Amino acid sequence: MSKPVVATASLAGCFGCHMSFLDIDDRILQLIELVEFNKSPVDDIKKFTKMCDIGIIEGGCCNSENVENLREFRKHCKILISLGECAIMGGLPAMRNGIPVRECLEEAYLNGPTVDDNIIPNDDELPMILDKVYPCHEIVKIDYFLPGCPPRADLIWEALVALVTGKELTLPYEAFKFD
């Protein structure tokens, strides 16, 4: 029987959730016995080469590239998981949501005290900035949410194993207690 296929991505995140994922330490050896990775920074596959079973998304959507990426994941993954505060709520990047995007850009590129080159980047190759940072579930259907900033390695591990093996997920209070 072929192994379940997993893909991961960090959108408007800091890669902290991926780092936490790596905190499963030597269990990563068990993991590669359990699953096969497709598009993911873990194996550096840049494009989907097949349909996947599980997609794990870190970060919300702050620009057009994030949106495209997220929609690619939804197309290619049977189950999609929002991993961490930014994917679920927008997180720190969403702190700009109370400020109109034009003001943000003007402060960053035109009026800020350390600004030298007074131009808002406008190259067509650059992703377009969204009016605010969106949580993933407002753009595509998300099946599961793993909270935390970052979610604990044990939580990610337990959730993945439960999904792959079909066993029930044990959720001790400590797994999602953050203070």
Next chain:
Amino acid sequence: MFLPVIIFGNLENNYFIGSFYSIIIKEGTMGSIKGIVEKHGKDKTRLLDIIRDVQSDLGCVSEESVLQIAKEMGLSKVEVDGVVTFYHFFSKTPVGKYSVYLNNSAVAYMMGYSEIQKAFEKEVGCSFGQTTPDGTIGLFTTSCIGMNDQEPAAIINGTVFTSLTAEKVRDIVSGMKSGKDVRDLVKQYGDGLNQSELVKSMVNNNIQKKGQVVFSPYETGSAIKKAASMTPEQVIEEMKISNLRGRGGAGFPTGMKWEFCRKAEGAKHYVVCNADEGEPGTFKDRVILTEIPHMLFEGMAIAGFAVGAKEGILYLRAEYAYLKAYLENVLSDLKKKGVLASFDIKIKLGAGAYICGEESALIESAEGKRGEPRNRPPFPVQYGYLGYPTTVNNVETFCSAVKIVLEGGAWYKKMGTAQSAGTKLLSVSGDCKKPGIYEVEFGTTVKTLLEECEGRTAVAVQVGGPSGSCIGKKDFGRRICYDDLATGGSVIIIGPDRNILDVVHNFMEFFVEESCGWCVPCRAGNVLLLKKLEKIMNGKGTKSDLEEIESWCKIVKAGSRCGLGQTSPNPILTTLQNFREIYDSKINKDLDFITEFDFAAAVKDSCEAAGRKPHAEEH
């Protein structure tokens, strides 16, 4: 000019900045604020009165005024700022020489709010939320002002204007434009004591049905005289026998509350009357305060006798400020007659905040602070106003207590049902021919009430205001009492031509506006519920949205700190339960998920700012 705003965090200890500040502030402004603060004896518990006076003198409570008040009071800037920004009727920007607050409650919409809104905007020449460029008139909306039986209604500089029509609006606006006193714009006075010299209001009482308790005749002073012949314990015992329960809606046994308060240790005790009738759709307290305030005050004095308090506070919602002078006159009259011989009552005005109807938030507000609920325990009966044991009771509860003292607990208990003794004042509004006050025995069915108020076409009835239940025809046989349909008195009748989801939407907007913001489930949860409801109403909902909204409702109820968030999901939950078919007809059954995300709209602003042409999405 704005520099002091930034550096004024610790102004009590910084004399240099203090004096520097006084140089740049306008001489007259400073003098006037100093005068106002002194007039109120620099009393921190009167901060709301001070801010109200400053706003009335200067047109708003600007950043500079906040600093000045803080300096004069010896408070931090944040303490004053927190209070100014908490209450709806305080503003840091000018609200105009005439400030129009038009009620936007669900019943106001039923009775023609939209037409009146347009009429005001047309006549005044600015939109709601704005003030005319010359600063004469400001147009604002406000939550229910307790006039549901005579909507559309507005408050202008404290004066209430009811049953508005486009024509009336034209007259009012032209009067304001020619500089008249708003009180002179009231052309016809309402019924009963609304006509009295100190009220002179166009508000109508609309008492449709008098019962045996609150609206039955009695001789002023007879109850306090009888109470004085009893021991405080005997008075409390009569309350217990009567099974009187709190009339604000929660239904806590009054005798038990008074007993807890009496037994609590403290240098003194307080009696507080909750006249912050804010639940949309209730207006019964307004009518009691107009017609039988002496009965209310006598009830407070009896409570004072029972719990051992010499002082009482009537916390009056700002919307009823037009009754304040009249009520103060009644108080001095009762003092002269000896009814309040050993009990003093002061009136404290709110400033527009639904949450202050919650007893611990009300106490905070009466102390001159933001009206945020306290952690309980300790309960107000142990640690209330200024930390003293305090009993907080509803207006109607005090009136009922008067009759219980006179007629006895056993007499009272015979009325109503086993769990809900006595009568209840119902404030009936919406789609019926006879809106107004009905004093009925507990246990009356919704059907009987609908017949009495001639609301026979009703397809739904909202019992208990937004935080109560929305029931459909199949439940019209249910009874109004604590063990079935509990209510603080609000009954809103919804006819066949109304869109029930519009009503639900109005209620959820109300809760979003009125959440005090302390706890996340209520502050953020209500916003999420409103957005989800809008998604469903816009035809973008799916089955999973319905499942989510229901589960989120339960989270908000279970996780919120006080009654506001514990009941705010009720409009959605009770309509999901009783009118499921309306929701089902709105959702897309074939789709698993629909996004409301609009790619083109989301990238528009940033592309414009950068001067680039947005490219279409590739997917």
